Structures are given as structure tokens and as C-alpha cells.
Amino acid sequence: MNNSADDRSFLSEKLSFPTKLAYGAGDLGPAITANITGVFLLIFFTNVAGLKPGIAGSILMIGKIWDAINDPIIGMWSDRTQSRWGRRHPWMIFGAIPFGIFFFLQWLVPQFSGNPEINQWALFLYYVAIGLFFNSFYTAVNLPYTAMTAELTQDYDERTSLSSYRFAFSISGSILSLILALLIFQAFKQNPIQQYLVLGGVCAVISVLPLYWCVWGTRKRVQALERQRRALPVETPLPYLEQLKIAFSNRPFLYVIGIYLCSWLAVQNTVAVIPYFVKNWMGLGDSDFTQVIIAVQVTALVMLFVWSAMSKRYGKKAVYFMGMTVWTIAQIGLFLLQPGQIILMYGLAVLAGFGVSTAYLIPWSMIPDVIELDELQTGQRREGVFYGFMVLLQKVALAIGLFIVGWVLQKSGFTESVAGQPAPIQPESALWAIRILVGPAPLVVLVIGLVLAYFYPITKEKHAEILLQLHERKQNQT
Template sequence: MNNSDDLPIALSEKLSLNEKLAYGAGDLGPAITANVLGVFLLIFFTNVAGLKPGMAGSILLISKIWDAINDPIIGVLSDRTRSRWGRRHPWMLFGAVPFGIFFFLQWVVPHFSNDPIANQWGLFWFYVAISIVFNSFYTAVNLPYTALTPELTQDYDERTSLNSYRFAFSISGSILSLILALGIFAAFKGDPAKQYLVLGGVCAVLSVLPLYWCVWGTRKRVAITERQRQETTTEASLPYLEQLKIVFSNKPFLYVIGIYLCSWLAVQNTVSVIPYFVKNWMQLEDADFTKVVIAVQVTALAMLFVWGKVSQRYGKKAVYFMGMTVWIIAQVGLFFLQPGQNILLYVLAIMAGFGVSTAYLIPWSMIPDVIELDELQTGQRREGIFYGFMVLLQKVALAIGLFIVGWVLQKSGFLETVSGQPAPIQPDSALWAIRMLVGPAPLVVLLIGLGLAYLYPITKEVHAEILLKLQERKRAQAEDT
């Protein structure tokens, strides 16, 4: 009845290498798709599909309005899911294939009318529809995946280690997608529409398969911890709005989402504008901006495990401050960078990678601690709704970044490429806007994020006290039964 043979496995705080690798693989597909969309979608819309920059940026913003409703609801539904595969795995199993299909469809350029204005609006609504459906399936696979973290281990440092594996796969996926882009763009040089279509197809396949590896590799531990959760957790179901009220009364969670939103606004704003910065301001080739982003991602990957070790010694807040400081210096340097300073461009990209690494690692390793504080206060575990807002914020940051870049470029007089004609020379007003977007704009939100990190209250010692109180409660409940 008590399944005592399973308890040592579930209670062991150390995960095996195979479990960590399988868990990490679950973020490979979402990372590939998110990175390709973040780096290439806006420039694909303006330079291949021929949409105006403001209209292109609006597409992502509209899809995120749906996500504002969709993400928390899927979070609650995954919390309430009951199956022999646990709460999270069914979403990943059945959502994976549609997730890949609708990612691919975003790179199709249909023709709706010979009238340029009518064709613009046809393309606009086509991409809005595809983006809404794709983002729904992105949420269906990625949100339950992220909610697995606190179900796999309760150890403060082990969670940082687990997230190091996760983001090692995540950043590797981002790097892989950029390397694929370089190869595919070279193979289909001169045909931009085919370049992006092939890139979309290859990345769609690569994004689906690792999700099944994740489910297979974590299934045993998830099954055991889910059984324990059902035996020890009160299952009183609260209305959705009541759950939202509880979540947003959790002050440490508000700090975490603030830190995360600031970090990812800076990431997505920079990633969105860097193609225009490298091509139009630095006067380099199309392939060079991909190489710059690779330099950032390779550095972020290399630093993940370094920051993980530093965090064990000095804490998560200290690591965040270290990484952000280097990143801020890099953003300021990009603003003052001049055409021809190509080596310095890559130096600054590497420096930015130090901070981007902490933007991946630290907020996500804070969230499980917040969830356990909520469990201590309410008697329930509601990972889905907490992670729902984290996934939502990541996509909101992407949407806001693309929207801001698109509209600022349009208001500055940026000239979009007309199909079949050479790229236009941009006016000084557009070049100034590009420089402001790559330097001062991210700087402001990074400084706000540092202030929020300073105020974040859950230290390693506080988390240990939370776990101790939870264990005492569960022991008392076991004695009562």
C-alpha cells in the first residue's frame, strides 16, 4: 500500500545523469523554435514576405494577447490532469507533432492578391492565425515540461544543476538552429523564400523528437512522485480566479516574474534588432549577424555550468548580479560601436553571453522555491499556474521586443525590401533608432531587473527552513493516518 520500495527513488535528491539528460532534452525543441522565431521572423516578414515593419511586429503582439488567456489556463489544466502518465507528460506526448507542423507553416509565403494592399492584409491575417495556433501548441508542450522541475527534485542546489542541463540543451538548440541557418542559407543562396522554408522544415522535425526522449527518460521518477503527491496533498480544487489571487499574493513570485521579464525583454529586444544593427549600421553581410548571435549563445552555454558552481557557493542573487554587470557593459559598448570595429563587435557579443546565461539559469531556478513557499502557505502544489505565467512572460517578452522594434523602425523611416529589388539604403533616422534599440533600451530594463533581484527574499537558508516545515507537516499527516 505504501510502496516502500519506491520511496528511496522518489526521495533521493540526486538525479541520475540519464534523467538529467532526458529532462534537458525537453527544452531542445522549444529553444530551436523560439530562437529561430526571435532571430529571423521579423526580418523574414519585412524582407521576404514584404510586410511593413509595424504590421509585422503587430502579428506577434496579437498572438500574445491570446497567450495571455491561453498560458495560465493550460497551467491550471495540467495541474488538474489525471492519467497513468502523470499530469505533465500527456500534454507533451499529444502536442508535439502539431507543435512542429504549425512552426513550419509560419515560413510559408502564400499569395492572396495582385493588389499590394490586399495581399498585405491577406498575409497579415494568415500569419496571425498560424501564430495563434502555433503558440497554443508551444504552450501545450513547453509549459507542462517546465513544471516538471519541482517534481523531479526538492534540493536547492540540485535544481540549479538540473536547470543547467536544461539550458545547456536549450542554448545548444539555439546554436544548432543558427548553424543550420548558415548552412541552409549558403545552400540556397539567392532564394530567400526557399531558405526560410527549408530552415522551418528541418527545425520542425528536430524540435519534435526530443520531447519524446524527455517523456521516456523521466517517466519513472514522475510516476512515483505523482503518486506521493496524491497521497499527501489536499486536492480541494479552487476556482481559477481564486488561484490567480493566491499566486499574485506570493511576493517572492512577483519579484521572480519581474526579474525574468526584464531579463528576457533585454534578450529579445537585442536579438530582434541585431540583424538590422549588423547589416545596416555595421555594414556587414547577412551571415554575419547569425555569427554574432552564435558567439553570444556559445558563451552562454559555456558559462551555464560555471554559474551553476558559483551559485552553490555564493547564491543565486550574487550570480545574477555578476552576469548582469558584464552584460550591461556590453550593451553600452554596442551603442558606441562604429562601422569597421568588427573584432570589438564579437568581443561585446561574448561579454553579453555572460549575462544571457544568467538570464536563462537564475529566474528558472528560483521558481521551484517560490512554489514550495506557496505549498507551505496553502497546502497545495500548483506548479502549472506558476510556470504558466513564466512561459507567458517569455513569449510576452518576445512579442513586445518584436513589436517595439517593428514600430520604432517604421516610425524612424526604415525602408522595407521590395521583392525582386536590391536592399535600400537606410536613412540616418533609421540608423539612429537601430543604435538606440541595441544599447540604451535594453540597458534600462536590465537595471530594473537588478533592483528586483536585490529585493528577492528567498535565500538558501530561507528555502531550507521552508522544506523543513513542509517535511514536518507531511510527517504529521502520515501519523494522523
């Protein structure tokens, strides 16, 4: 039997448990860094580095916008990468260490001037520069990794299973990062600057290593895919604007983008506001808001496998509706929550975890189906392009959302604090703004996401038809 036949036989097999495990591990590092950044960076800027909320929100917005801009660029570059290691692995191999270094540098608080105003703007420039580098290397390792989902298997249910492994590691990474934060904050509770410095260093190290596990564990399948891809006729890459036109003329892709944007805008903005909500509205401490987020993430992790099993029986769309319905109840409850209702607060966090789990699982398991529809229509596979544009729009929306959170807090009269000084008492206007940002604001986008999911057109049966037509075409080419 020749190598080509061997590769086809190997690739037709179900993914092994070690391969799924290794693939899932690739999202551990990005999840840890994204979670620590999403939960703590805004409050680190305002409460430790002493930046004004508007300036802090602007730093996050600039970083996210750059992160969005570089996504489709790196996506296309990874599509065109020629290597015996495949198209995606070289990015992960060479990007992992700089990714960890620049994540750590975000948590320094350099003193540039004794003049508070000059130091404020010098810190602004420092954090913007570090953020640009960190987001570049984050994309360099994470976007090629996510594009591998559509390449490792073409099976409809197998992709949902693969996504469940990925997000099991992703949510576990989020939980691990929060547990580390609790332990480190307790160990260095007298020195907030040192708290974040140690947290950044520890998370940087444990974020880099799993990326190499992923490369090692998926290398055989990726190399077989690369040999098979090179045996097919060479495709002429389309110009960037032409790819943009084709991607956004794919109607199911637009629905998936919308669903994902709404889900993750709700997730990320709620995560950014929860520390302020728990500390300033509920009157609790740092460990309490970390425990609230752990409750959400643990529930999401448990439900990930429940939703994955239910998706095989009821379909992706139905599962998304179930999860989002429970989540909307939780958002309403958070807005109505009063100081002292601690048990209810944790109950609502558990309910929110039901919905957060579907936000992780369902949109990402839809994207590979969209890619196959595009391949059927155009004759080209452009995983990097579709994942790049999806993440681009997500990050633009998140950038705007974080910017709005920062400026709403500042305009509402929120008073930033400085490490080592007593926490200021916030005015009623700031407390009201925090409650709006944690409840009604995410609720609106969740409802929009439900409407878009209702109209999503690729069912399990439709996807089977697409795969059949692609199989017939490839047989004719061979």
C-alpha cells in the same frame, strides 16, 4: 516493502545522469523554434514576405499576447490532469507533432492577390492565424515541461543543476538552429523564400523528436511522483481568480517575475534588433549577424556550468549580479560601436553571453523555491499556475516589446525590402533608432532587474527552513 515506501526511497535519491539528460532534452525543440522565431521571423516578414515593419510587429504582438493568455489556462489544466503518465507528460506526447507542423507553416509565403495592398493584409491574416495555432501548441508542450522542474526534485542545489542541464540543451538548440541557418542560407543563397522554407522544415523535424526522449527518460520518476501524489488527501482546486490572488500575494514570486521579465525583455528585443543592427549599421551580411548571435549563445552555453557551480558557493542572487554587470557593459559598447569595428563587435557579443547565461539559469531556478513557499502557506502545489502566470507576464511584455520594435522602425523611416530586389539604403533616422533599440533600451530594463534581484528574499538558508516545515507537515499527514 510496499510500493509507497519504494517510491519514497526512489524519489529521495539524487537524480541520475540519464534522467537529467532526458529532462534537459525536453527544452531542445522549444529552444530551436523560439530562437529561429526570435532571430529571423521579424526580418523574414519585412525582407522576404515584404510586410511593413508595423504590420510585422503587430503579427508578433498578437501571437505573443495569445501565447500569454493561454499559459495560465494550460498551466491549470495540466495541474488538474489525471493520467497514469502523470500530469505533464500527456500534454507533451499529444502536442509535439502539431507543434512542429504549425512552426513549419509560419515560413510559407502564399500569394493571395496580385494587388500588393490586398496581399499585404491577406498575409497579415494568414500569419496571425498560423501564429495563434503555433503558440497554442508551443505552450501545450513547453509549459507542462517547465512545471516538471519543481516536481522532479526538492533539493535547492539539485534544482540549479537540473536547470543547467535544461538550459545546456536550450542554448545548444539555439546554437544548432543558427548553424543550420548558416548552412541552409549558403546552400540556397539565390532564393530567400526557399532558404526559410527549408530552415523551417528541418527545424520542425528536429524540434519534435527530443520531446519524446524527455517523456521516455523521465517516465519512471514522474510515475512514482504520480503514485505518491494520489496517496495524499485529495485537494479541492481553487477557482481561477483565487489562484491569481494567491499567486500575486506571494512577494518573492513578484520579484522573480520582475527579474525574469527584465532579463528576457533585454534578450528577446536585442535578438530581434541585432539582424538590422549588423546589416544596416555595421554594413555586413546575413551570415555575419547569425555568427554574432552564435558567439553570444556559445559563450552562454560555456558559462552556464560556470555560473551553476558558482551559484552553489555564492548563491543565486550574487551570480545574477555578476552576469548582469558584464552584460550592461556589453550593451553600452554596442551603442558606441562604429562600422568597421568587427573584432570589437564579436568581443561585445562574448561579453553579452556572460549575462545571457544568467538570464537563462537564475530566474528559472528561483521559481521552484517560490512554489514551495506557496505550498507551505496554502497547503497546495500549483506548479502549473505559477509557471503559467510567470510566462504569461513575460510574453505580454515581449509582445509589447516586439510591437514597439516594429513600429519604431516604421516611424523612423525604415524601408522594408522584398526578396529578389536590391536592399534599400536606410535613412539616418532609421539607423539611429536601430542603435537606440540595441543598446540603451535593453540597458534600462537590465538595471531594473538588478534592483529587483537585490531585494529578492529567499536565500539558501530560508529555503532549507521551508523544506523542513513541509517535511514535518507531510509526516503528520502520513
